[in-house]
Amino acid sequence: MSPTLPPSPVGAFVFLVLAAALTGTARAADWPHWHGPQRDSVWRETGVLAAFPPGGPPVRWRTPIAAGYSSPVVAGGRVFVLDRPRSQTRGNTGGALKRMAEPGVERVLCLDERTGRILWTHEYDCPYDLSYPSGPRAAPEVDGDRVYTLGAEGHLHCLEAETGRVLWSRHYPRDFAARTPLWGFASAPVVEGDLLLCLTGGDAHTLHALDKRTGEVRWRALPPREPGYSTPVVVEAGGTRQVLAWDAEAISGLRPATGEVLWSVPFKTKLAHAIGSPRLAGDLLLLSTFFDGSKLLRLAADRPAAAEVWSIRGPSETRTEGLHSLMGTPFIADGHIYGVCAFGQLRCLRLETGERVWETLGPTTANGKPARHVTAFLVRHEDRFFLYNELGQLLLLRLTPAGCEELGRAQLVKPTNRAGVREVHWSHPAFANRAVFVRNDEEIAAFDLTAR
Numbered sequence: 001m002s003p004t005l006p007p008s009p010v011g012a013f014v015f016l017v018l019a020a021a022l023t024g025t026a027r028a029a030d031w032p033h034w035h036g037p038q039r040d041s042v043w044r045e046t047g048v049l050a051a052f053p054p055g056g057p058p059v060r061w062r063t064p065i066a067a068g069y070s071s072p073v074v075a076g077g078r079v080f081v082l083d084r085p086r087s088q089t090r091g092n093t094g095g096a097l098k099r100m101a102e103p104g105v106e107r108v109l110c111l112d113e114r115t116g117r118i119l120w121t122h123e124y125d126c127p128y129d130l131s132y133p134s135g136p137r138a139a140p141e142v143d144g145d146r147v148y149t150l151g152a153e154g155h156l157h158c159l160e161a162e163t164g165r166v167l168w169s170r171h172y173p174r175d176f177a178a179r180t181p182l183w184g185f186a187s188a189p190v191v192e193g194d195l196l197l198c199l200t201g202g203d204a205h206t207l208h209a210l211d212k213r214t215g216e217v218r219w220r221a222l223p224p225r226e227p228g229y230s231t232p233v234v235v236e237a238g239g240t241r242q243v244l245a246w247d248a249e250a251i252s253g254l255r256p257a258t259g260e261v262l263w264s265v266p267f268k269t270k271l272a273h274a275i276g277s278p279r280l281a282g283d284l285l286l287l288s289t290f291f292d293g294s295k296l297l298r299l300a301a302d303r304p305a306a307a308e309v310w311s312i313r314g315p316s317e318t319r320t321e322g323l324h325s326l327m328g329t330p331f332i333a334d335g336h337i338y339g340v341c342a343f344g345q346l347r348c349l350r351l352e353t354g355e356r357v358w359e360t361l362g363p364t365t366a367n368g369k370p371a372r373h374v375t376a377f378l379v380r381h382e383d384r385f386f387l388y389n390e391l392g393q394l395l396l397l398r399l400t401p402a403g404c405e406e407l408g409r410a411q412l413v414k415p416t417n418r419a420g421v422r423e424v425h426w427s428h429p430a431f432a433n434r435a436v437f438v439r440n441d442e443e444i445a446a447f448d449l450t451a452r
Contacts, residue, residue, distance in 0.1 A: 031432040032075035032142035056410030057447040061116030067441035068135025074432035075142035084135035091418030120164035137186035152184030168215035176202035186229035201227035219259035228274030238304040248272035262304035281332035288325035344374030416441040
């Protein structure tokens with residue numbers, strides 16, 4: 001009898017249960033979506049270090065890649081990321097509000113999670129006409145044996161995860177008459193059941209749901225307007241499942257199966273600065289944007305509806321109240337909001353009122369001085385947070401209403417992009433299988449975060 005075959009029906013049952021359990025464990029440790037496996041910026045894996053060793057986390061591997069802002073994702077022993085080879089621009093030398101035309105290609109890369117070896121590459125022609133033309137923005141989305149990717153000029157691909165073979169594709173400008181936003185398409189596609197949710201913009205509708213197997217349009221919703229840059233989230237609220245889509249004009253709740261708009265609350269953002277994802281904690285939904293401050297909504301418990309709790313906006317970007325986030329999505333924990341404000345201030349606010357409790361510049365800036373558009377990303381793990389700042393540093397923090405306690409800091413990669421005169425690195429890390437995966441415009445790297 002082969003040792004790989006169970007000897008009896010009972011043995012077969014036990015074998016299959018154990019195999020399923022092991023498979024579930026492996027998948028639970030992956031990071032297949034924007035903001036993680038449950039899309040909530042929480043890393044739930046155990047056996048992770050509580051302090052950095054001397055010299056920082058050990059390097060598992062480093063692999064050269066090209067430029068881009070796209071976050072890596074990790075699933076099934078593979079790492080997926082997008083880049084733009086031969087890009088000649090870092091940041092935007094012509095100014096943040098100026099489109100820059102540049103020929104070139106985009107690529108989807110698949111790497112071996114264990115070794116960093118490139119397994120396959122999918123490359124396509126993609127001239128740019130946008131601001132900050134270094135490379136793609138949106139994180140890939142992995143669903144089973146498929147990976148979905150979106151480029152900065154609206155090239156949507158469904159690829160076979162194992163081989164990179166194109167199964168179907170769409171192009172937002174061609175198929176939905178969508179004009180590329182000033183800073184490129186950045187809203188990651190989101191799988192919901194049999195659908196792929198895409199915040200496209202366009203001449204007729206702003207949100208499209210595609211059949212994830214074929215790419216065919218299943219429904220269209222929301223009137224035509226600037227899509228912004230925020231990735232939708234799907235939640236259970238008011239006794240029903242809802243897609244929360246935030247565009248440049250409003251935050252809306254929709255029925256996933258049909259696209260029916262269940263409710264909508266206006267929140268017009270200057271320059272379409274809807275970038276971070278909507279953040280739900282219990283029945284409270286938070287939105288934050290650079291120019292227009294923050295808005296807190298309460299989702300009804302007995303029906304799909306939303307009502308404003310508070311809206312706070314400072315008199316200017318240098319005199320902010322509440323929280324004016326740029327790219328990072330704030331985190332809500334224990335009745336408080338933690339997030340990075342317009343000039344790099346890591347702030348704690350009271351959730352129910354938006355009142356500021358404390359702020360600090362230490363974790364986010366090079367010299368403790370404020371700077372415009374400073375960006376950092378927060379991921380919670382157990383009783384602490386990982387903060388990844390624009391300098392390429394990973395910090396271990398304990399964030400409480402009493403203050404910010406720094407537990408460790410490690411330089412992972414160098415900042416290779418530019419924002420004005422500042423060297424920056426604007427790409428969200430992925431946390432999976434007791435490691436952190438980060439990329440800049442020159443390399444992607446994995447660092448071991450296993451507890452010793």
